[in-house]
Amino acid sequence: MRYRNFGRLGWPVSEIGFGAWALGGSWGPQDDAESVAALHQALDLGCNFIDTALAYGNGRSERVIARVLGERSGGDRVYVATKIPPAPGAWPPGPRDDITERFPAAYLRAKVEECLRNLQTDCLDLLQLHTWTRAWNRAPSALETLRELQREGKILGIGISTPEPDQNALNDLMRDGWLDAVQVIYNIFEQDPAAELLPLAAEHKVGVIVRVALDEGSLTGKFTAGTQFIGDDFRQRYFAGDRLARTVARVEKIRAVVGDREPDLAAAALKFALKPATVSTVIAGMRNPEQARRNCAVGDLPPISDDVEQALFAHQWRRGQWYDGK
Numbered sequence: 001m002r003y004r005n006f007g008r009l010g011w012p013v014s015e016i017g018f019g020a021w022a023l024g025g026s027w028g029p030q031d032d033a034e035s036v037a038a039l040h041q042a043l044d045l046g047c048n049f050i051d052t053a054l055a056y057g058n059g060r061s062e063r064v065i066a067r068v069l070g071e072r073s074g075g076d077r078v079y080v081a082t083k084i085p086p087a088p089g090a091w092p093p094g095p096r097d098d099i100t101e102r103f104p105a106a107y108l109r110a111k112v113e114e115c116l117r118n119l120q121t122d123c124l125d126l127l128q129l130h131t132w133t134r135a136w137n138r139a140p141s142a143l144e145t146l147r148e149l150q151r152e153g154k155i156l157g158i159g160i161s162t163p164e165p166d167q168n169a170l171n172d173l174m175r176d177g178w179l180d181a182v183q184v185i186y187n188i189f190e191q192d193p194a195a196e197l198l199p200l201a202a203e204h205k206v207g208v209i210v211r212v213a214l215d216e217g218s219l220t221g222k223f224t225a226g227t228q229f230i231g232d233d234f235r236q237r238y239f240a241g242d243r244l245a246r247t248v249a250r251v252e253k254i255r256a257v258v259g260d261r262e263p264d265l266a267a268a269a270l271k272f273a274l275k276p277a278t279v280s281t282v283i284a285g286m287r288n289p290e291q292a293r294r295n296c297a298v299g300d301l302p303p304i305s306d307d308v309e310q311a312l313f314a315h316q317w318r319r320g321q322w323y324d325g326k
């Protein structure tokens with residue numbers, strides 16, 4: 001496993017981080033024993049960065065992580081990033097939402113205490129706000145509260161996760177020095193962060209956590225137009241209607257580009273996300289030990305070649321773009 005520097009916080013973080021959303025639920029049946037085994041496997045392979053959130057099963061994901069880290073106490077340093085969701089309302093927040101209603105100071109303080117309890121620690125490594133709107137960039141009062149919590153020793157670093165429709169929503173906050181880390185979608189379909197977010201992060205020494213590098217599984221190439229998502233799997237909505245068929249058709253074109261130049265599509269997708277030097281870690285979702293083995297192995301492979309990366313640039317997909325038709 002290779003390690004990269006995590007922005008101004010200076011942590012040596014593993015190229016492949018552990019995305020722990022599915023450990024909390026919303027992905028169909030998920031057995032805690034399987035989650036525990038997956039996380040142990042990833043940590044055994046040198047993964048030292050875990051991303052979770054209070055919202056993942058109302059603390060379930062955080063509690064599973066605390067259990068695993070408790071079983072390994074005294075082992076290598078592992079960095080855990082968690083997130084606080086806004087108080088109930090639109091997700092992502094709308095342009096007229098009031099930050100003092102969605103992230104009031106007392107609410108943030110209470111939620112930090114909840115994360116500390118779930119994670120069985122007295123200081124959070126990285127606390128991220130789970131979503132955001134650029135409407136709040138001029139007066140980001142919630143970040144003042146997080147800075148107070150930082151001074152009080154409750155959190156080491158401050159981050160925000162981008163709202164899905166706007167990967168550039170945090171750029172001004174980076175320029176203004178508010179953030180130690182950002183969490184962003186950067187994958188073969190979503191390439192917008194290359195324009196401004198990544199250069200800004202490098203300039204301002206902000207750690208970059210890339211999420212959804214596998215497009216919720218589609219970029220592994222394992223889905224067909226007939227794939228069914230069972231139980232509470234949120235992908236029933238994400239790939240609703242004709243979205244799955246349209247996605248699969250695009251993935252097949254990507255498969256043709258990659259050919260035998262990478263071990264498989266999942267490895268190509270993770271390596272694409274890792275290619276920019278400014279990216280600190282790519283948090284791949286892993287639900288079982290086999291996925292942990294395959295994803296962590298990417299941290300030992302050579303980087304994707306410039307040729308393959310260039311060829312994949314053409315597969316950017318602006319999903320909100322209507323002018324091109326479907």
Ligand SMILES: NC(=O)c1ccc[n+]([C@@H]2O[C@H](COP(=O)([O-])OP(=O)(O)OC[C@H]3O[C@@H](n4cnc5c(N)ncnc54)[C@H](OP(=O)(O)O)[C@@H]3O)[C@@H](O)[C@H]2O)c1
Nearest residue numbers: 019020021051161211212213214215216217220284285294
């Ligand atoms: N707003 C936010 O802040 C936000 C939003 C989304 C995600 N995240 C974070 O980012 C992390 C990563 O994103 P994600 O988990 O949503 O999506 P992802 O990494 O794009 O996809 C993960 C899913 O793909 C499948 N998979 C993973 N490795 C595989 C492999 N080698 N071969 C075949 N299938 C594989 C697994 O699901 P199946 O086996 O069920 O197919 C897994 O749950 C999350 O866990 C979470 O920590 C944050």
